Amino acid sequence: MVDRTARGDGPMTGAVVLGVGGSLPGRVVTNDDLATRLDTSDEWIRSRTGIGARRWVEPGTATSDLAVDAGARALRSAGVSTVDAVIVATTTPDRLCPAVAPEVAARLGLVGTPAHDVAAVCTGFLYGLANGVGLIASGAARTVLLIAAETFSTILDPQDRGTAVIFGDGAGAVVLGAAGPGAPGAVGPCVLGSDGIGADLIQIPAGGSRQRSSGLAAAPGEHYFKMRGKEVFRQAVERMAEVSLDALARAGLTVGDIDHLAPHQANMRICAAVAHRLGVPEDRVLANLDEVGNTAAASIPVLLAQAAADGRVKAGDQVLAVAFGGGLTWGAVTLAWPDAVASFGTFVPAGS
Structure with missing residues (x-):
């Protein structure tokens, strides 16, 4: 395995982004699709939200599925196959209990790797980023896989025009690595x-x-x-x-x-x-x-x-x-x- 951990001249107290991945469901739901069952229109939705379409998962697809896909893409982007910790930021875990992160880690071949969820709704990725940077700064990890994944379509009221037109499903991920001062790709203060x-x-x-x-x-x-x-x-x-x-x-x-x-x-x-x-x-x-x-x-x-x-x-x-x-x-x-x-x-x- 290639060591892609960033190295600088000083102590490893910071973090850099080593790889990036993103995944969207294939199902496209347009404003016109929603207008057939809601009291709305493409013009109404666009003028108030700027949204023209969104991606929703097919029946049977869970948040963990999108998370695994985005996580695998980020690992390939970083050129690594293992990390020291996995964090999943989500509002829509597969189950209320347990956290989804350990299952995602296992499906990525990271059995035994510490893994936990972060719940901060739309700020979840940034809270997870602070967690990951903190693990690296403390010396508890040198590499962290951070995934943010949502299947919001599964928790939306299909008759609520105020929310059903806004939210979509997807997942994004980054691999963080330990870095010295001034290393390229540095993460600033969270x-x-x-x-x-x-x-x-x-x-x-x-x-x-x-x-x-x-x-x-x-x-x-x-x-x-x-x-x-x-x-x-x-x-x-x-x-x-x-x-x-x-x-x-x-x-x-x-x-x-x-x-x-x-x-x-x-x-x-x-x-x-x-x-x-x-x-x-x-x-x-x-x-x-x-x-x-x-x-x-x-x-x-x-x-x-x-x-x-x-x-x-x-x-x-x-x-x-x-x-x-x-x-x-x-x-x-x-x-x-x-x-x-x-x-x-x-x-x-x-x-x-």
Whole structure:
């Protein structure tokens, strides 16, 4: 096996991205497809969200399936076959218990490797990134496979126009390696935040201990994902702009140093508002929302894998990634893009 762990002149206290992978289901669901059963239209959806289509898994496909595909792609991109830890960020694990990460690790041939889940909804990838960087900085690992995977289509109320048109399925992954100071592909300081006072703005009301311990049956529809969109919009714009500036300051960078803003693909208006507040020109804002919708925790790594694969992001580019999600949670990080060939493609179910 080739040792792709980054090496610098100093101690291994930082992390770099060694490889990138992304995977989307093959099933394309257009706005017109949804308009046949919802009181909506392609024009209504596009004007409010910027979404034209999204990818949904076929029946029988689980989050672990997408995670394994994206993880395998990232490992190939990095040129490694083993890692010291596996992290999976997801809101839609295969089961409420156990975590999905150990199964994903086993299916990737990493039996015995420590593996755990991270649950921070749409900020999950950045929380997972901070976990991975922390493992490397502490010396507990030299390489970490971080996967963010979602099958949000499985938790959406098919009759809720406010959520059914927004979310899609997908998975993205990166391999992190230990690095010395100034190594190419470096991950900057991960800046995170939360505010549990807003926990009810983005939630699945039923299925957890609070509903189960009440002794009451869940009300109709409470097993589906719920979101109070107007309140979330305001919070998302404010928090994403603030945490972006914090991440830039901690990395010793300014907005002018950024080649690409990679915002969580929540909706077109949020992304545009954040870019405007930061003063980032439109041509520096990465987007794939029109084609894949909001893939929650997978949003940022899917966006970066796709942008790297099609040449929009190149080695040495400085990227600012920022997200906001349920919890409420938010985070931002700067990335010096690595010299790695991203692997991005369509998930093909076994037996197809």
